[in-house]
Amino acid sequence: MTNPKGYRRGTRDMFSRGYKKGGVEHLSTYLKLYKIGDIVDVKGCGAFQKGMPHKAYHGKTGRVFNVTKMAVGVVVNKRVKGKILPKRISVRIEHVKHSKCRKDFLDRVIDNDIKKKEAKAANKSILCKRFPVGPRGGHVVSTKDNEPQTIGPVPYEFIA
DSSP: OOOOOOTTTTOTTTSSOOTTOOSSOOTHHHHOOOOTTOEEEEOOOTTOOTTOOOGGGTTOEEEEEEEOSSEEEEEEEEEETTEEEEEEEEEEGGGEEEOOTTHHHHHHHHHHHHHHHHHHHTTOOOOOOOOOOOOOOOOOOOOTTOOOOOOOOOOOOOOO
């Protein structure tokens, strides 16, 4: 038997609701505000078949380019053979959520601004760059009252 060729082929787990996440959708889903330029994650919700994204866009992050009453237009990158094409899709708001991909960056910007103001008040220069964690410092292990132990395999004993 050949593989099925339907529009939702292979989405049994992809569009299924999570454990204890079934039932009526919360009102907060519909009360969220989306603006043009917002970064959103596309995640298909199996409880709502209308306005559902194609399985190729599930889990993708894109930028909002259009907002309507019940849906948003999102520009998402899709890999087609060797190229990455920006695709414009229209998705209902049950299937999108605000992305947290920039949260760490925005928090760092706020922290750096505070540090710069404090440094300016104290007439000091400050570095706001991130630096990789260096190697751990070296140390000497003393063998005084700490004799090295020789470890070997335990001999196998056959019990009949």
